[in-house]
Amino acid sequence: MNYKYQSPIKFKYVGKPMKRVDAIEKVTGSAKFVTDMFFPNMLYAAVKRSPIPHGLIKKIDISKAKALPGVRAIVTGKDVPYRQGIYLVDRPIITMDRVRYVGEPVAAVAADTLEIARQAVELIEVEYEELPVVQDPRESMKGEVLIHPDLANYERLPIYNIEPEKNVFHHHKTRKGDVEKGFKEADLIVEGDYSLPQIYHAPLEPHAAIAYWDLNGKLTVWSSAQSPFTLRNLIAYAFKIPRHKVRVIAPYVGGGFGGKAGINMEGIVIALAEKIKNRHIKLVYTREEDISAVVRQGMYAHIKTGVKKDGTIVAMEATLIFDGGAYAEYGTNVVRAAGYTLPGGYYVPNLKTDSYGVYTNHFLGGAFRGFGHGELHWATERNLDEVAQKLGMDPLELRLKNVLKPGLTNSMGQKIHHDTGDMEACLKKAAELIEYGKKSKPSGPRKVRGKGIAGLVKAPAMPTNAGSSVIIKFTEDATVTLQASIQEIGQGFNTAIIQMAADALHIPPDKIHFVTPNDTDLNPYEWQTVASRALWTVGNALYRAAEDALDQIKNIASQVLGVAPHNLEVEDDKVFVKYRPEIYLLLKDVVMGYTYPDGHAIGGPVIGRGSFVPEMLTNLDLETGQGNAAAEWTFGAEAAEVEIDFDTGEITIIQLVGVFDAGTIINPITAGGQVVGGMIQGMGPALFEGIKYDEKCNPLTVSFTDYKIPTIADIPEKIKYDFVETFEESSPFGAKGVGEHPMISVPPAIASAIYDALGINLRDLPLTPDKILKAIENKK
Amino acid sequence: MKIKFIVNNENVEVEVKPNETLLDVLREKLFLTGAKEGCGNGECGACTVILNGKPVNSCLVLAPEADGAVIETVEGLSKNNKLHPIQEAFIEATAFQCGFCTPGFIMSTKAMLEKIPNPSNEVIIERLSGNLCRCTGYAVIIDAVKLAAQKMGGAK
Structure with missing residues (x-):
């Protein structure tokens, strides 16, 4: 933006495929990862968790656990009556008076061995008074069951709108142009509802932390953290200790994907370390615990788009309702980022967006690779496909017609410049790579193939400073x-x-x-x-x-x-x-x-x-969403070719294609690694991933057997990618990120390909065979 | 109880509990932390080691079952300060990102290539389908296995 570097550096090493130093x-x-670290005389921690999704804690009896030989300390919420959270401070370290999801920590034990700690956890007795459960954020907005009666009193950054009587932890509004006037000018209006469930990050390394609090008052925490400094800040804030008395060390992290951003479970083991000074205490989550630790929010969207006959978008009205789960915390900004980025990489002169983050009794939704953009693009890219179908226009052509170009403004009123990024080039290149419009031969007689394409854009969602x-x-x-x-x-x-x-x-x-x-x-x-x-x-x-x-x-x-x-x-x-x-x-x-x-x-x-610091950023106006929330953007386009079995509804991904404009590519090997890995991570929620709960809100997907992620057997025959390298003038290297983007538009590209194959529009992720079979049936 | 086994060509004798897993013995008693616990249920393969020539999820092997066994872990692969060809291949193909699942993939690959020196894509996929990776998208891992086969003299 206002820093203008026009390639002052001669690149000798940037852009080369240098081997990874790790x-x-x-x-x-x-x-070494945190779980690989051992200290002399180290204690092990285990966590007592709520078996119910919503209730008041009536009584906690730790006497039997305390009597178990080898138990060194037990903490409950009373010992650490603090809340934590990066944007909205709503999340207790260990819950104090009520539980809001199955698996919420209610007590923790430190003992000589992990076995003893786990035995002690079993001996802790908790009495609950059960409360009614809310699973659907749309229901939750009626406010019949309040999940956070104290929401109005929580500390938060002033950039968020809470609506406590509706369980809404943030209501983002975009008001650009005149949406009513825009719809009046439209020749065609297309509306649709789109949804996706919560999904799990599934890093191979579960969350882990070791805490050591010495008698000088210095606290050292080894954590599988993406954000050691923010973790230091949030720990110090929650425990009310000076920042310089907290030291966070993060060795290698075994996959983050957003789930290890901010603060997560560190406070539990710190609470134990506060009780037993001068001893290292280690807490490593089991896979089941890790799934309950943080997930991506679910979402229900309604999109209404008005276009002229020639495909020019004149108005869009969107409502996103996020299933934020039991605590918002980091997820507050996911709701905001999705809200301010919608409609993605297209010019919409008249725009009205309402993005709501709503509490439910599901697992808490936090940051996840893409940060709200996988969610918003699922809704808008699907809706654009339906617009194209109704216009009788090719979906790629519709996108090219409306793509953001220099001189135009985005949803926040920010002007696009010549160095902002080139989604048009990405779309064209992706179309070329997948041979868009050209049908390839199915592998059998009762099978059919199709191709689809989707655009994407994302800027870093971060505080202005x-x-x-x-x-x-x-x-x-x-x-x-x-x-x-x-x-x-x-x-x-x-x-x-x-x-x-x-x-x-x-x-x-x-x-x-x-x-x-x-x-x-x-x-x-x-x-x-x-x-x-x-x-x-x-x-x-x-x-x-x-x-x-x-x-x-x-x-x-x-x-x-x-x-x-x-x-x-x-x-x-x-x-x-x-x-x-x-x-x-x-x-x-x-x-x-x-x-x-x-x-x-x-x-x-x-x-x-x-x-x-990115000096050009400002807070958004809370009523209009206008301002400078985004510093730089990475644009992209993704395409998919699918084959569908008429008899089983099974989808095989034949090809995935991704093209991204991330400015200068610093290292083609690692950038390519992000692209391929991200596209496969995007394929999971497209085809099968989703957290499931039973009617009582008990989670059903608590292991890799119940919660399937892509395996080596699931990857497509062909994965192709390329880069458009528009020099970003606000970076001395002309570079910006591409870590999250490859995951974003894989689901809409696949859904678009399914339409191309079958003439069926699927609007709810994941795109499982039963949904496809049902849609084939309904079409007959 | 006491068990004896050979790990990476060394004889070891350890005191174990009957319900302890081989993974815990390797990691917590012998400090061979290359094998990781990703799930503890045999679903992710991050704990894969080679036991009597076969790849196993060491989180599912009880320590007493390892009595008398010959065990190889990732720590035993490099010899005389030189990387094993499979390790070289994983580096050349950049078949890793965060690295948490990598030792498991490498041990599954070693067990496969010792039996099948020149595996087809189908065989590679079948033999590695028990190892999960959330970072790479797997394609580079298939490349690495083929490259390793070549380096070890399998593929022509």
Whole structure:
């Protein structure tokens, strides 16, 4: 936006397929995750959980558990009467007076062994008074059962609208143009209802934390956290301790996908550590516990679109109702981000969106790869397909007609620029890769094939002041240790940052070491590893840190060589005079300060420092949703080819295609990894994933047997991807994220392909064979 | 009770409880933490080790069953400070992201390639369908297995 870099850096390492720096650790099993850490005299924790979905706690009797030999501490909500949460502080560490979902923590035990801790948990007796249950957020909005009677009293950021009498933790409004006038101008109006259930992140590593609180009052937490600094902040806030007394260390994280962003279960083990100081206490969730820890919100949407005969969209009215589950916390901003991004990458002059986050007695909905965008695109992209069908227009053509272009405004009134990103190019390239419009031959007589395409856009959803910082420290031989606090969660950031640093410093990657593990006591501040924001924000901070370090080097060399600093350049192991490379100093003789032959020295050890906040952002107007909530966007398009068996309703994905405009691709290997992995993760909720509850609100999907995720046997024959690289001028590297985007529009692309094959519109995820068979029946 | 087995060519003797799993013994008693517990129910394959030549979910093997067995874990793969060809192949194909499932995939691959040196796509898919990965989308893992087969002299 207002930072204009027009490729000032000559890329030597950026854009190259550099091998991942974490490779050897990860293939030898030596990469350490929290669960792999052991400390002498360590205690083990286990959690007592609610067996009912909604009720008041009448009595907790811990006497039998306490009497069990080997039990060292037991905590209940009374010991930690605090709430936590990044955006809305609604979530107790351990519930105090009522339970709101099956699996909610009501007590925790620390014991000499895990076995004893689990036995003790069984011995804790809890009496409940059951309350009526709400499962459907649309029902919940009637306010007949209040899930958070105290909602009005919870602390929250002022960017959220609560409606406590309706169980609504956020109501986002977009009001752009005049929607009534727009619909009057329309030749055709198409309305539809679309839904999707809650889904589970399913990282292979369940949530894990170890806490150690010493008698000096210093608390150290090792956590499988995406956001060590935000975790530090939220722990300190909840437990009312100064930030500098909290240290969070995050070793490798075994998959995050948003579920390990913010704070999750750390408070439980910290509460135990507060009781038994000077002992390490470890809590590792079981798979069943992990599924109850956080999920993606479910959603019910109603979309109404008005178009002219030629396909020009003139108005859209949308209602999104999110099943936020028992606590909103992080999910508050999911509801907001989906609300302000709708209608996605299209120009809609007259727009009215109401996005509601609503409490239910389901698992709590939090951040999930895509952050509301998989949800909103499911509804809008499906609706656009139906518009195209009614117009008799090709769905791709309809999209190309309405795509956001430079000069137009998005839903928030932000102007699109030439460097914002090019969804048109993504759509065209995706169509080309899948050979859109060309039917391929089915594999059998009772089978039929079809192709579909969908667009997508997402900007990082983050606070206006989400900061990043980077430190570059030179060593005696002019190699470099580089510190930034983006967490490696599989995405490959530890490799990408070295490539960017190499080009920013003009020294080769093998001379740069990226410091791990992430440690809030040792590393510079970073808001969070979320939102596909790291390449952009840290890229900016890194560039500033490199400039700072180079300035220091040039200043020292300038005094020695008698040449103005701006006439000096750094490359590999030398600092030299521009156009006179034969006049140089070795970097190693400069980076610790320069020592003259007589022994006197100048300068000092070079430490580059760079800080960044996205200075152009503002809060949105609460009544209109207008403002600058988004800093930069990654656009994309995804396409699918499916084959459907008429007799069984079974869908086989023949091809998946993804094309993304994420600006400069820093590393094609890791970017490709995000794309393929993300598309397969998007295939799961398209075809079979969804949390299920029985009529009493008991969860039915509590293991990998009940909750199936894609296996190696499910992947399509062909997966193709490509990039459009529009240089993003607000990044010195021209780069922005692509971590979340590949997951977003796989479901609507598949649904579009199903329509192409069968002439059937499915509106509710997942697209299971029974739904397809039923639709085939109904069509007859 | 005491059990004896060979793990990564070393004789070990450990005191175990009858209800303890092999995975717990490996991780918590021998500190061989390469094998991971992803589910504890034999559904994810992150705990895969090779027991008497066969890949097993070590979370489903009771420790006493391992008495007298020959066990290989990911820690035993690299020899003389050199990576095993399967490990090299996983690096070359970038067949990992977060790395939590990787040791399990590598051990399943090793067990497969020792029996079937030149597996077809179908065989690879069948043999690895018990290992879950949420990051990569699997395609690179298939590439890595084929590359490993080549490196080990299977594929021509």
